[in-house]
Every structure is written in C-alpha cells, then in structure tokens.
Amino acid sequence: MKEFPHLHPRCAEKMSLSTEERLTEISSPRWIGYPKAHQILQKFEDLLRHPRVARMPNLMLVGRTNNGKTDLVQRFCQSHLPDPNAEGGRIIAPVMYIQAPPSPNEADLYATILSSIYERVPSASTSAKRTRTIQVLKDIGVKVLCIDELHNSLAGSTLKRQHFLNAIKNLGNELRISFIACGTEDILRAISIDPQIQNRFQPILLPKWKFDQDYRQLLRTFEAVLPLKEPSNLHSGLLGRKIYATSEGSIGELSLLLNQAASFALNSGEEKITTDIISSCGYTPPSDRSREASRNI
Ligand SMILES: Nc1ncnc2c1ncn2[C@@H]1O[C@H](COP(=O)(O)OP(=O)(O)O)[C@@H](O)[C@H]1O
Ligand SMILES: [Mg+2]
Missing domain, CATH: 1.10.8 (Helicase, Ruva Protein; domain 3)
Incomplete structure (x- = not known):
C-alpha cells in the first residue's frame, strides 16, 4: 500500500x-492553483495575445490585501520571462512588472519603469523621462505592463490623480500595450473620476x-x-x-x-x-x- x-x-x-x-x-513559498486563479491567468494570457489595436484592452485585478493578487501577476510574469538573446542579441520582454510609485507622480512612474529594467533614468525633465520610457519599451517589445499596488499612486488630489491616469492612458495609446493593474477596492473609486480609464479597464474581482x-x-x-x-x-x-x-x-x-x-x-x-x-x-x-x-x- x-x-x-x-x-x-x-x-x-x-x-x-x-x-x-x-x-x-x-515555510518555503508555494503556489496552489484554484479555479478562480486559473480563470484569471487565462484572461492574462488572452490579453497578451490580443492583436495590437488603437485602443488596447486592460485589466484591473481588485481584491482585499493578502488575497493572492501579487502572486497571480508574478506567476503570469514567470511564465513569460524576458528572452535575453532574441534577434540580434536584443532583450525581448513581452511582460513587465512594476510596483506603482507611492504617489501620483508622472515622472516617478517613468523612473520606476526604467529602473525595473536597469535603465539609467534621465535626470532631465518629465518629458525626457517619458521619451526615454517609450523608446525603451518599444525596443524590448513590451506587450503587457503589470502595475501592482496601483491604489498607492491614486491618493492625493483629484487633479493629480487625473494627471497620473492620463499618463498611463497615453503610454497605452502610444505603444499599443495593455496594462494589468492590481489594487484594493479603493482603486475602483479612484478611477471612477475618469470614465475613459474606467471603460478601458475591465475589473476582475478576487473576492474573499x-x-x-x-x-x-x-x-x-x-x-x-x-x-x-x-x-x-x-x-x-x-x-x-x-x-x-x-x-x-x-x-x-x-x-x-x-x-x-x-x-x-x-x-x-x-x-x-x-x-x-x-x-x-x-x-x-x-x-x-x-x-x-x-x-x-
Ligand atoms: N495561489 C496561492 N497558493 C499558495 N499561497 C498563496 C497563493 N496566493 C497567495 N498565497 C499566499 O498569500 C500571500 C499573500 O499573497 P499576495 O499575492 O501577496 O496578496 P495580495 O497581493 O493580494 O496582497 C502570499 O505571500 C502567499 O503566501
Ligand atoms: Mg500585493
């Protein structure tokens, strides 16, 4: 037996x-599959395969803290690791992960993206950082950018929040990439100030x-x-x-x-x-x- x-x-x-x-x-880390997790991972895969169109769809994974949002997104990233030696020795990274900056600051968003791929962050203006970010993301062929803990960036005044959300929207439009944002329920209220963003981020709930x-x-x-x-x-x-x-x-x-x-x-x-x-x-x-x-x- x-x-x-x-x-x-x-x-x-x-x-x-x-x-x-x-x-x-x-006490070693482990990941356990469950039906909702598999469904969500499938949605992430569908997003990655979505054809490049003018208005790319995005997802917003919403749930209370400690409910497996980061683990899910990290698992998705792990199955699409960068290829360091793709065509002509260029790095190709279809999926990228960042932690949202702690306040709604556009320049910090670009700095976070650039440092996550070990790029030098131009010390000049926000627009220089933006230009560099767009160039680098084009070069490495990003298709999906995961922004974890987005609720952190959405504190502060409505005006600042709006400005920050616009920066995300513009990156999406210019590069024809999709976002997977993660956050607590606060994020839903925070993005309701911008109907365009609200319409283009399909919420996926990870309930209790x-x-x-x-x-x-x-x-x-x-x-x-x-x-x-x-x-x-x-x-x-x-x-x-x-x-x-x-x-x-x-x-x-x-x-x-x-x-x-x-x-x-x-x-x-x-x-x-x-x-x-x-x-x-x-x-x-x-x-x-x-x-x-x-x-x-
Ligand atoms: N699928 C899973 N299988 C096993 N443990 C998990 C799983 N998802 C999450 N956990 C555990 O829950 C903890 C919190 O998950 P995390 O993804 O950080 O939550 P959130 O991002 O929603 O706050 C992780 O450190 C891990 O120990
Ligand atoms: Mg988390």
Missing part, C-alpha cells in the same frame, strides 16, 4: 527528511473566500503539500470551519495559519493539524492583530 496517501507524491518523497528540513519545507466546495478543495490541496505523517482532514466539517473562521477568508492568512499549525504539529510530534493546534499554534487572526495594534497606539 502507498505510504502517506494523504500527500502529493512529491511531498511524500520528502517524508524521509529530518524535522529541520521538513520545517524549512513548510466563502466556506464552500472550492475552499474545501483548497484545504485538501494544502494538506497534500504540508509534510506531516498523519492525515489531518483539514476540509472536514468542524476543523475546516474553524480554519476558515480563524483565518478570515484570505488565502494569505490561510497559508500563514496552516504553516504555523503544521510547524507546531511537527515540533510537538503530533504530526497532524487538529482544532486544538489551530487555537494554540500562536497564530493571531488579522482582526485581533489590528485591534491589538490600535490598543497599543
């Missing part, structure tokens, strides 16, 4: 490792998880990749609900809680996650964390 039938074969192979090594395995079939499947997948000897049945009634209630519905918190619980189960020799371990592994739910922080300020 197969040993460790509750584990994915690749994880079962790791069961001969030492406790220390299994603890490292638990519900305790449903997909969530239970996600728990099964987590269980299969956490190197514990005994089955925990994370998806089962009481334990599943307790995990859901404790981690408050985001995949980032779920991952944090399960990593902490799995490490506790391993250190204690129990080798499986139980409702008691969920309570005693030292994990603090996000709402308790913010309550504690506000009490101490």
Whole structure:
C-alpha cells in the first residue's frame, strides 16, 4: 500500500527528511492553483495575445490585501520571462512588472519603469523621462505592463490623480500595450473620476473566500503539500470551519495559519493539524492583530 496517501507524491518523497528540513519545507513559498486563479491567468494570457489595436484592452485585478493578487501577476510574469538573446542579441520582454510609485507622480512612474529594467533614468525633465520610457519599451517589445499596488499612486488630489491616469492612458495609446493593474477596492473609486480609464479597464474581482466546495478543495490541496505523517482532514466539517473562521477568508492568512499549525504539529510530534493546534499554534487572526495594534497606539 502507498505510504502517506494523504500527500502529493512529491511531498511524500520528502517524508524521509529530518524535522529541520521538513520545517524549512513548510515555510518555503508555494503556489496552489484554484479555479478562480486559473480563470484569471487565462484572461492574462488572452490579453497578451490580443492583436495590437488603437485602443488596447486592460485589466484591473481588485481584491482585499493578502488575497493572492501579487502572486497571480508574478506567476503570469514567470511564465513569460524576458528572452535575453532574441534577434540580434536584443532583450525581448513581452511582460513587465512594476510596483506603482507611492504617489501620483508622472515622472516617478517613468523612473520606476526604467529602473525595473536597469535603465539609467534621465535626470532631465518629465518629458525626457517619458521619451526615454517609450523608446525603451518599444525596443524590448513590451506587450503587457503589470502595475501592482496601483491604489498607492491614486491618493492625493483629484487633479493629480487625473494627471497620473492620463499618463498611463497615453503610454497605452502610444505603444499599443495593455496594462494589468492590481489594487484594493479603493482603486475602483479612484478611477471612477475618469470614465475613459474606467471603460478601458475591465475589473476582475478576487473576492474573499466563502466556506464552500472550492475552499474545501483548497484545504485538501494544502494538506497534500504540508509534510506531516498523519492525515489531518483539514476540509472536514468542524476543523475546516474553524480554519476558515480563524483565518478570515484570505488565502494569505490561510497559508500563514496552516504553516504555523503544521510547524507546531511537527515540533510537538503530533504530526497532524487538529482544532486544538489551530487555537494554540500562536497564530493571531488579522482582526485581533489590528485591534491589538490600535490598543497599543
Ligand atoms: N495561489 C496561492 N497558493 C499558495 N499561497 C498563496 C497563493 N496566493 C497567495 N498565497 C499566499 O498569500 C500571500 C499573500 O499573497 P499576495 O499575492 O501577496 O496578496 P495580495 O497581493 O493580494 O496582497 C502570499 O505571500 C502567499 O503566501
Ligand atoms: Mg500585493
């Protein structure tokens, strides 16, 4: 009979490792596919394949913090890494990733783009930075520019915000590229000041998880990749609900809680996650964390 039938074969192979090594395995980054993630990645791929037209479509991935937006966009970027030796030794990078600048400043946007590809940022005017950015993005053949945490750039006055959004719109028009912007719900309100931008960014929502079939499947997948000897049945009634209630519905918190619980189960020799371990592994739910922080300020 197969040993460790509750584990994915690749994880079962790791069961001969030492406790220390299994603890490292638990805290190593991992990406777990789920139906909504696959749908979103497909939309990203469709955007990349879209023919170059005068008004390119764009996407806006919207969701609460810690819900997997950055991981999704990074995964898309990873499957379209730059080719350093394309035609004639030129670098070709169809997909690029930047973190939005912390305020709605057009020059900072260009500086961020240029530094992300190790280009020197001209110290001259905003328009010099803009010209250089357009040249470089043309040269490397960018088709999709991902702008993460866009809500950060959209604070400040309406006028500044409008100016910043215009800069994005103009880059899109001039280069015939698409954008994938990511942000929290604030971003939807922020872009509503510009109907043109609003119309050209199709929102994709990454909502808070519900305790449903997909969530239970996600728990099964987590269980299969956490190197514990005994089955925990994370998806089962009481334990599943307790995990859901404790981690408050985001995949980032779920991952944090399960990593902490799995490490506790391993250190204690129990080798499986139980409702008691969920309570005693030292994990603090996000709402308790913010309550504690506000009490101490
Ligand atoms: N598909 C996934 N599989 C496993 N863990 C994930 C996945 N997506 C997100 N996470 C976890 O959630 C954390 C937060 O994700 P992130 O993409 O940074 O959220 P956001 O950008 O929405 O704030 C990540 O560090 C990772 O630990
Ligand atoms: Mg993020």
